[in-house]
Amino acid sequence: MDIQELTILSINALRRNLARTLLTMLGIIIGIGSVITIMSLGAGSTESIVSSISSYGANVLTVSPGKFRRGPGGSGGTFDTLTAEDAEEIEEIPNVRMISKIVNGNKIVTANSESTSAQIIGTDVNYEEIQNITLTTGSFFDQSDVLGASKDAVIGDEVIEELFGEDSEEYVIGETVRIDGRVFQIVGVAQESSSIIIPISTAQTALLGQTYLNSINVYLENTNLVDQTTEDIENILLISHDIENSEDADFSVQNSQSFLDTISSVTGTLTAMLSGIAAISLVVGGIGIMNIMLVTVTERTKEIGLLKAIGAKDKDILSQFLIEALVLTILGGIIGILLGMGVAFIASSFMSIPFIIKLSSILVSFVVSASIGILFGYYPAQKAAKLNPIDALRYE
Amino acid sequence: MKKIPLISFEKVTKTYITGPVKYQALKGISFSIDKGEFIGIMGHSGSGKSTIMNIMGALDNPSTGRYKLKGKNIEKYDNDELADIRNGEIGFVFQSFNLLPRTTVLHNVMRPMMYGGIKKQDREGIALETLKKVGLEDKKDNLSNHLSGGQIQRVAIARALVMNPSIIMADEPTGNLDTKTAQEIMKVLQKLNKQGTTIVVITHELEIADYAKRIITLIDGQIISDKKKR
Numbered sequence: 278m279d280i281q282e283l284t285i286l287s288i289n290a291l292r293r294n295l296a297r298t299l300l301t302m303l304g305i306i307i308g309i310g311s312v313i314t315i316m317s318l319g320a321g322s323t324e325s326i327v328s329s330i331s332s333y334g335a336n337v338l339t340v341s342p343g344k345f346r347r348g349p350g351g352s353g354g355t356f357d358t359l360t361a362e363d364a365e366e367i368e369e370i371p372n373v374r375m376i377s378k379i380v381n382g383n384k385i386v387t388a389n390s391e392s393t394s395a396q397i398i399g400t401d402v403n404y405e406e407i408q409n410i411t412l413t414t415g416s417f418f419d420q421s422d423v424l425g426a427s428k429d430a431v432i433g434d435e436v437i438e439e440l441f442g443e444d445s446e447e448y449v450i451g452e453t454v455r456i457d458g459r460v461f462q463i464v465g466v467a468q469e470s471s472s473i474i475i476p477i478s479t480a481q482t483a484l485l486g487q488t489y490l491n492s493i494n495v496y497l498e499n500t501n502l503v504d505q506t507t508e509d510i511e512n513i514l515l516i517s518h519d520i521e522n523s524e525d526a527d528f529s530v531q532n533s534q535s536f537l538d539t540i541s542s543v544t545g546t547l548t549a550m551l552s553g554i555a556a557i558s559l560v561v562g563g564i565g566i567m568n569i570m571l572v573t574v575t576e577r578t579k580e581i582g583l584l585k586a587i588g589a590k591d592k593d594i595l596s597q598f599l600i601e602a603l604v605l606t607i608l609g610g611i612i613g614i615l616l617g618m619g620v621a622f623i624a625s626s627f628m629s630i631p632f633i634i635k636l637s638s639i640l641v642s643f644v645v646s647a648s649i650g651i652l653f654g655y656y657p658a659q660k661a662a663k664l665n666p667i668d669a670l671r672y673e
Numbered sequence: 674m675k676k677i678p679l680i681s682f683e684k685v686t687k688t689y690i691t692g693p694v695k696y697q698a699l700k701g702i703s704f705s706i707d708k709g710e711f712i713g714i715m716g717h718s719g720s721g722k723s724t725i726m727n728i729m730g731a732l733d734n735p736s737t738g739r740y741k742l743k744g745k746n747i748e749k750y751d752n753d754e755l756a757d758i759r760n761g762e763i764g765f766v767f768q769s770f771n772l773l774p775r776t777t778v779l780h781n782v783m784r785p786m787m788y789g790g791i792k793k794q795d796r797e798g799i800a801l802e803t804l805k806k807v808g809l810e811d812k813k814d815n816l817s818n819h820l821s822g823g824q825i826q827r828v829a830i831a832r833a834l835v836m837n838p839s840i841i842m843a844d845e846p847t848g849n850l851d852t853k854t855a856q857e858i859m860k861v862l863q864k865l866n867k868q869g870t871t872i873v874v875i876t877h878e879l880e881i882a883d884y885a886k887r888i889i890t891l892i893d894g895q896i897i898s899d900k901k902k903r
Binding site for chain 2: 282289293579580583584585586587588589590591592593666667670
């Protein structure tokens, strides 16, 4: 008896009871399907976040107020410990090419009788270069706008689309929008952005009413000296903030790598947790398989007796029922993988994140479903193999 | 030199113990069967005829005494060795549930060859050859649940023959058949016996046993008569 023959026998046996076969497989299909979906969406959202942070560049450091901690809720947004004076001191540090001061907050934006909520970023002219802003049309505001606190705004294309409709970028230059009730003139449209960039002076006085900064972007000359420069910034700020112990610092300096580490550790933990929950349904599915296989063995007791009478050895019966359980779980696994990929594909397009399926997650799912077949199919198969032929033949 | 009988029972007893109850199904029976014989084992239910069949068919072991197949003592054989004996030396025909459900005639007949290690490419030819002997080669692709009672028993006989066993054991092979079909089946067995196959038929019907050349009659686990015809 070889595997091929046993597999054909198993498929025939499973086809005899198609409805039951499909229902039994459902547990495995759902379990494997959800693991595949979750792993794919986890990988996709990580990829999406990573690529948006990487566009930042490794040569940019961000100084934020408050203590930065790894994990969710790390950096607070309401600290008022970072000031324009801090920014000027940082600017003097060697290896710092330029800095940009940033204040931000969410405001309601109205135009064209449409309104939406957008992040307002108040900053200076360096922001354009440091953040590598690409304008689809118009221009960035200049130094005199910052000094004069002009009401000019560079608006993200996504905001423009919401307010003025699609393909409106060409004619919106010179149009006005109301931010928190105040009239601003559109001077430029930023690509792939959902924010509104205005002069920092305007933001501080007219919109946010704050003198402190929400962050400082620091653009470095030499990326290799990132650690040294980070340390320099920390030392200067500790002195000017009059703090002796760096543990008590009321600010933090991050580079894009530390962001990435945090993000991937968060998404990694989430993916692992959700996959764990999905894995529980796999165990439940496995128990379902064991249950049905036990019923099958009982139903086919006479058949087992007959097979033993015509010369089937214990191991022949064992492998026949084991392979039947394996065919169930592997087939369920394959359907689950396809279903999971389909759901992940649809969900990732809705979430506008890239659709990523790792080969490893498919291989792992396949191995897991096969293992479930062996693990939960063994006991019923063993029970079948150990049946006494006389009792089995007499079974009614 | 004394000829070794195909099958020999020497003072075989079989006691079943269920809880506190002991039941002696065979009370020390001795007989032997030579190659080419056609034997009917007669007895009412409870006479021990099924127990004889189980022991003879390597499905069960005697409690005491000796059972030899081709001179070999098979009591000490393990499960796998007994399975090999059943596969190669014995062909079973049962009263009911003879065929695998929803399986073609051909695959039913080929099944013992799967367990017997016959080469895959040879199996179909041997199976068709054997089906010819029972006159069912044109039904080879029929599913077992689409056959008449008589056809089922013929397929079972073909399957019993397919490994070219030393003996065919039929346990009430006509129990579910009408008289005419029963006679047909017995004639098939009779024909096979004339071609040299050793056959044991277990039955409680005299008309059926009558086809045999020798009749052993059992009552309460003991042989009360062992007669060769004419």
